[in-house]
Amino acid sequence: MNLINRRPFLRGLLAIALAVAARAQTIAPASTPAAPSAPFPGYVNSYLRAGDPSLKPWDIGVNVRIRSEDKDGAGTTKAGSNWDFSERPQDDTSNQYQLLRVMPRVGYNGAPVSFLFEGRSSYSFGDERFNATAPGQNLPERDGPLDIYQAYLLIPATKDLPVSVKLGRQELVYGDQRLVGHARWLNVPRTFDGLKVRYETPVVAVDAFSTAVVYTHNNALNRSNPQDLFSGVYVSLPRLSKTDLVETYLLARNVARGIVTDDWSDVPAPARFPAPQDLYTLGVRFKSKPGAHGPWDYTVEAAYQFGSRTAVFPATTVAAALAASRLDQSAYALIAQAGYTWPKGTPWSPRLAVIASVASGDSNPADNKSGTFQNLFPSNHLLYGAMDLTGLQNARDLRFSLTAKPHSTLTLNLEVNLQALDKSSDFWYNAAGAPRNFTGAAVGSGAGYRINPAYGTSLGQEVDLLASWAVTRGALLEAGASHFFRGDYVKESLSAVGSKDAAYVYLQLTLNL
Numbered sequence: 001m002n003l004i005n006r007r008p009f010l011r012g013l014l015a016i017a018l019a020v021a022a023r024a025q026t027i028a029p030a031s032t033p034a035a036p037s038a039p040f041p042g043y044v045n046s047y048l049r050a051g052d053p054s055l056k057p058w059d060i061g062v063n064v065r066i067r068s069e070d071k072d073g074a075g076t077t078k079a080g081s082n083w084d085f086s087e088r089p090q091d092d093t094s095n096q097y098q099l100l101r102v103m104p105r106v107g108y109n110g111a112p113v114s115f116l117f118e119g120r121s122s123y124s125f126g127d128e129r130f131n132a133t134a135p136g137q138n139l140p141e142r143d144g145p146l147d148i149y150q151a152y153l154l155i156p157a158t159k160d161l162p163v164s165v166k167l168g169r170q171e172l173v174y175g176d177q178r179l180v181g182h183a184r185w186l187n188v189p190r191t192f193d194g195l196k197v198r199y200e201t202p203v204v205a206v207d208a209f210s211t212a213v214v215y216t217h218n219n220a221l222n223r224s225n226p227q228d229l230f231s232g233v234y235v236s237l238p239r240l241s242k243t244d245l246v247e248t249y250l251l252a253r254n255v256a257r258g259i260v261t262d263d264w265s266d267v268p269a270p271a272r273f274p275a276p277q278d279l280y281t282l283g284v285r286f287k288s289k290p291g292a293h294g295p296w297d298y299t300v301e302a303a304y305q306f307g308s309r310t311a312v313f314p315a316t317t318v319a320a321a322l323a324a325s326r327l328d329q330s331a332y333a334l335i336a337q338a339g340y341t342w343p344k345g346t347p348w349s350p351r352l353a354v355i356a357s358v359a360s361g362d363s364n365p366a367d368n369k370s371g372t373f374q375n376l377f378p379s380n381h382l383l384y385g386a387m388d389l390t391g392l393q394n395a396r397d398l399r400f401s402l403t404a405k406p407h408s409t410l411t412l413n414l415e416v417n418l419q420a421l422d423k424s425s426d427f428w429y430n431a432a433g434a435p436r437n438f439t440g441a442a443v444g445s446g447a448g449y450r451i452n453p454a455y456g457t458s459l460g461q462e463v464d465l466l467a468s469w470a471v472t473r474g475a476l477l478e479a480g481a482s483h484f485f486r487g488d489y490v491k492e493s494l495s496a497v498g499s500k501d502a503a504y505v506y507l508q509l510t511l512n513l
Contacts, residue, residue: 179392
């Protein structure tokens with residue numbers, strides 16, 4: 001894939017990056033490693049605060065991000081993920097496009113009330129997912145010139161009253177973001193409308209929240225749906241152990257059946273309408289404190305899911321969704337991570353980590369029960385591979401991660417993910433939670449994805465090479481190249497039409513102005 005020659009926009013991005021890099025070399029030559037710097041507040045904040053120190057509580061700035069992506073073999077085109085890896089002549093599984101996101105903000109961090117207003121403008125260019133006649137035009141990465149990303153009031157805690165209250169549109173981020181995160185890698189990241197109350201002492205911190213999920217509406221203001229509620233309690237116990245952090249949580253997603261009759265015409269896939277459900281996720285997480293175990297670190301998380309749900313997906317008709325029966329939910333997820341960081345002074349400061357993730361699948365699609373774990377609202381990117389082909393749903397993922405820092409401003413990553421279905425009696429779900437399901441293919445025909453119990457469970461192996469360079473304060477350049485070696489499940493599912501491996505390249509520039 002000759003990405004640079006094929007895309008003038010990317011050439012422009014490289015020109016910008018090289019110009020910024022040239023400026024960086026006049027400040028700190030590569031031969032002299034720069035000392036770690038404090039978090040950069042942005043150029044606007046720095047200018048204003050230098051002129052008037054009383055403006056320090058204010059946060060005024062804009063975040064600009066430009067990314068070019070080239071996908072081949074698993075292109076996420078308007079045909080969706082149902083024909084990824086296919087060699088059928090009529091299947092276009094390649095997609096090259098550019099993304100632009102501009103997020104201006106005005107905030108105040110003080111007493112007795114703080115606030116943040118953050119806008120967002122998201123665009124995509126040359127994206128083959130565009131389909132003028134499809135609901136939401138099949139463009140999840142673009143929703144118009146300006147939207148409200150966050151808008152909340154915060155009453156901060158005080159010494160006498162260790163309780164803070166946040167009201168309005170806000171992000172929710174917990175743990176490693178495997179179940180609840182902002183998904184900021186996306187051009188349209190995730191927020192919620194609602195209330196969060198936090199009680200925090202040196203012994204315990206408790207978050208309790210009740211929110212409604214905010215949906216992307218193409219060329220219209222995004223808005224939450226009161227029939228899709230997400231609430232929970234998240235408890236952290238920092239002093240329960242001297243060496244380890246202990247957390248536990250209970251999350252609830254309650255979606256009314258009537259939501260399927262709402263107007264979803266301007267909402268892009270895969271969030272056209274969610275499955276009616278009453279799902280509850282009970283979990284616990286253990287994480288080593290920094291340096292508590294010498295060069296070793298670990299994380300262990302376990303979650304059990306219960307309640308009920310319906311098997312409703314983006315392509316389901318309204319009539320079928322209303323008639324769908326409830327399935328009793330009993331599912332689980334397990335994550336275990338072990339890491340080793342070489343001692344201080346080791347060249348390039350390497351760190352090696354091994355992460356195993358398992359999310360249960362359904363063992364019998366005809367028994368009126370569901371064993372498919374639902375991974376709620378995650379930030380999946382880089383948890384299960386940079387290509388974002390798989391999420392924490394009927395999946396097993398073994399990840400090897402090697403990180404090195406040849407310079408204080410440069411980080412390199414080599415990631416390898418070995419992926420398989422947990423059960424071949426269930427679908428392969430993409431990172432958005434939608435099944436790769438081609439209903440026109442008969443079971444075992446090799447003519448498309450669906451539930452094929454006789455096929456192997458191996459999805460394949462993904463290799464990612466990633467680099468991140470802090471070019472200057474306020475400018476971050478990232479690049480990645482990935483290859484997915486398809487496994488038996490892919491080869492057998494497409495044996496009648498032919499299949500091929502997939503590749504992915506991206507280049508991204510982020511500016512904090």
